[in-house]
Amino acid sequence: MSEPVRRSMKLCYMHLLIPPTHASFWRQLGLAALLACSGCASYEGASSGGAPGTALGPAKVSSADRKVASAAARDRVLFDYRAAATALRTGKDAEAKARLDDAIALIGGIITNSEDAKRARSLFSGESEKTFIGEPYERVMAYYYRGILYWRDGEPDNARACFRSAQLIDSDSENAQYKADYVLLDYLEGLASVKLEADGSDSYQRAQERAGSRVLPPYTPTNNVLIFAEYGYGPRKIAAGQYGEQLRFVTEDSPTHAARLVLDNGQKIVPLPAFDDLGYQAATRGGRVMDHILGNKAVFKSNVDAAGNVALVGAVIANDQARRRERQGRDGDDANLAAVGLGILGLIGKAASAATTPNADTRQWDNLPQRLSFATLALPPGEHAGTLQFLDRSGNVLERRTRTVTFTVQEAGRDTVIFLSELKY
Amino acid sequence: MNTFTRSLTAGFVAIPALFFAGCATTQGVKSPAGVTVTEMKPDERGFVVGTGVESQDLVAVTDKMARSIVGIPEIARATAKPYIVLDPVVNNTRFPINKDIFLTRIRTQLNSKAMGRVSFLDREMMKTLERERALKQSGQVTATANPNVVEFRGADYFLTGKLDGMTTRTTAGTSDYVLYSFRLTDARTSEIVWEDMAEIKKQGLEDAAYR
Numbered sequence: 001m002s003e004p005v006r007r008s009m010k011l012c013y014m015h016l017l018i019p020p021t022h023a024s025f026w027r028q029l030g031l032a033a034l035l036a037c038s039g040c041a042s043y044e045g046a047s048s049g050g051a052p053g054t055a056l057g058p059a060k061v062s063s064a065d066r067k068v069a070s071a072a073a074r075d076r077v078l079f080d081y082r083a084a085a086t087a088l089r090t091g092k093d094a095e096a097k098a099r100l101d102d103a104i105a106l107i108g109g110i111i112t113n114s115e116d117a118k119r120a121r122s123l124f125s126g127e128s129e130k131t132f133i134g135e136p137y138e139r140v141m142a143y144y145y146r147g148i149l150y151w152r153d154g155e156p157d158n159a160r161a162c163f164r165s166a167q168l169i170d171s172d173s174e175n176a177q178y179k180a181d182y183v184l185l186d187y188l189e190g191l192a193s194v195k196l197e198a199d200g201s202d203s204y205q206r207a208q209e210r211a212g213s214r215v216l217p218p219y220t221p222t223n224n225v226l227i228f229a230e231y232g233y234g235p236r237k238i239a240a241g242q243y244g245e246q247l248r249f250v251t252e253d254s255p256t257h258a259a260r261l262v263l264d265n266g267q268k269i270v271p272l273p274a275f276d277d278l279g280y281q282a283a284t285r286g287g288r289v290m291d292h293i294l295g296n297k298a299v300f301k302s303n304v305d306a307a308g309n310v311a312l313v314g315a316v317i318a319n320d321q322a323r324r325r326e327r328q329g330r331d332g333d334d335a336n337l338a339a340v341g342l343g344i345l346g347l348i349g350k351a352a353s354a355a356t357t358p359n360a361d362t363r364q365w366d367n368l369p370q371r372l373s374f375a376t377l378a379l380p381p382g383e384h385a386g387t388l389q390f391l392d393r394s395g396n397v398l399e400r401r402t403r404t405v406t407f408t409v410q411e412a413g414r415d416t417v418i419f420l421s422e423l424k425y
Numbered sequence: 426m427n428t429f430t431r432s433l434t435a436g437f438v439a440i441p442a443l444f445f446a447g448c449a450t451t452q453g454v455k456s457p458a459g460v461t462v463t464e465m466k467p468d469e470r471g472f473v474v475g476t477g478v479e480s481q482d483l484v485a486v487t488d489k490m491a492r493s494i495v496g497i498p499e500i501a502r503a504t505a506k507p508y509i510v511l512d513p514v515v516n517n518t519r520f521p522i523n524k525d526i527f528l529t530r531i532r533t534q535l536n537s538k539a540m541g542r543v544s545f546l547d548r549e550m551m552k553t554l555e556r557e558r559a560l561k562q563s564g565q566v567t568a569t570a571n572p573n574v575v576e577f578r579g580a581d582y583f584l585t586g587k588l589d590g591m592t593t594r595t596t597a598g599t600s601d602y603v604l605y606s607f608r609l610t611d612a613r614t615s616e617i618v619w620e621d622m623a624e625i626k627k628q629g630l631e632d633a634a635y636r
Binding site for chain 1: 457458459460461462477515516517518519520521522524592594598599629630631632633634635636
């Protein structure tokens with residue numbers, strides 16, 4: 001309990017014991033309320049926006065059931081994302097597919113007339129009230145991972161559909177330069193088309209334009225092994241600005257800048273350079289409509305806080321005026337009334353400002369990689385073993401991250417899809 | 426009421442006005458609650474946004490295809506019951522879908538509506554059937570007929586389809602057009618003896634909280 005609250009409660013208790021005069025009672029009560037509530041409007045600092053019981057501290061036991069249930073519903077996609085990535089990296093394809101399909105069923109639709117989205121847009125609820133679907137780079141990765149699994153199941157057309165949806169999601173960037181600018185999504189779309197005996201040249205051309213000086217390998221439809229690789233640690237969301245109303249992204253550059261797969265005792269080396277960077281994608285998304293809404297909330301919070309301060313100062317001045325008039329033997333009731341009224345308005349303003357929550361939603365898919373890579377090659381059916389090496393900026397092998405890889409190439413008729421990740425979970 | 430009190434009274438009016446200035450968090454945002462998805466005629470110009478392939482689309486499309494196939498001369502006036510093999514549908518949209526469900530529903534509709542005028546061959550079961558025949562031929566299991574006689578039927582026609590899509594996305598929303606086309610191909614001549622299509626266009630705009 002804060003000091004102002006304790007003092008105001010003491011004042012109220014004293015008045016219960018000592019019957020006050022009419023004027024002084026209202027004056028003291030008003031001042032007590034002012035003491036209790038002044039300074040309520042404050043910004044409590046950045047929040048990671050994590051699930052209850054984690055970054056925000058332990059969940060309250062008394063409302064745990066209702067809160068967890070409601071939190072689980074609006075965080076469901078977030079849990080799906082994280083679990084899917086872990087399942088894919090640990091070889092649990094069935095679980096990864098189930099989680100991703102559950103997430104895509106929501107993120108692939110058009111969310112309208114949603115009560116929790118409406119609350120998120122309102123003054124007194126944070127953005128994290130809305131059902132989480134993720135920023136564009138997160139939704140892109142959901143489709144990207146699902147596309148890999150479709151291809152592994154021998155459905156390159158459904159894989160292509162996923163890559164197309166992912167590229168469409170990325171077309172929502174504020175700056176036209178960054179719209180649909182993933183290299184791999186276009187490249188994979190074209191490769192899938194070639195595998196389906198369709199024309200992938202347009203997709204290849206788009207991918208090459210995005211890749212710039214990096215030359216993409218031409219499509220070789222007879223290559224039966226597809227290697228999807230990822231490394232580094234993905235972007236983190238933070239809430240910046242005076243009231244945490246600005247969503248920003250921070251990416252710690254990973255030591256791993258490239259990778260390679262060494263097969264046949266060094267006879268065959270498959271380079272796995274980085275084609276896409278999720279930190280770059282997150283940072284170049286640009287402004288959101290929600291940023292505008294949060295900005296309005298922050299302005300309101302600031303304005304009512306300022307107005308509350310003005311009203312409270314006015315209340316103090318009016319109170320002083322009333323006392324002066326009483327000492328001079330004149331009627332100070334009007335000034336008393338004004339003091340109380342301004343005090344109440346000041347309290348309302350401070351309370352409204354304190355209740356306004358312009359905080360940006362920082363819930364995040366926190367086990368994403370930083371960099372994405374891809375390669376294809378032709379291998380005979382059967383067991384193969386090799387070494388996956390991660391390279392630093394200068395091309396030196398990061399020995400402690402090297403690991404052995406074994407996989408089985410399927411018989412002719414279906415591509416073998418290999419997924420390699422520096423992240424373990 | 427003295428001047429000071431009048432000033433304070435004016436404050437009672439002005440301060441609430443300051444409180445509520447900027448209440449509208451969505452000021453300047455168009456359609457903050459989004460726009461409910463509507464189904465458009467394919468040739469009708471829309472204003473945005475799209476949705477994917479849904480169950481009502483599947484039902485409408487497959488019903489139309491089944492009705493259309495049943496009426497063609499190769500089925501309606503065939504002297505011998507034709508045998509049809511389903512070839513997987515190709516998805517050329519941006520929506521990952523269960524492709525098998527389209528042909529499955531067309532097949533069930535045809536079996537229901539054609540009243541025995543057409544038969545389907547279950548090529549998905551071929552490996553299982555060949556294994557069973559091998560067991561019968563080797564004598565490991567019994568057979569009610571001579572297992573050495575080739576009785577697997579050949580296809581008279583192949584039924585397949587393709588889903589093509591076009592997507593437009595702007596700040597006003599997303600629009601998706603999907604063209605469902607199916608065809609029946611003569612297995613002997615490669616002639617397309619039947620073809621039909623359905624097209625559906627949808628658009629919508631998501632809640633401002635997600636833009």
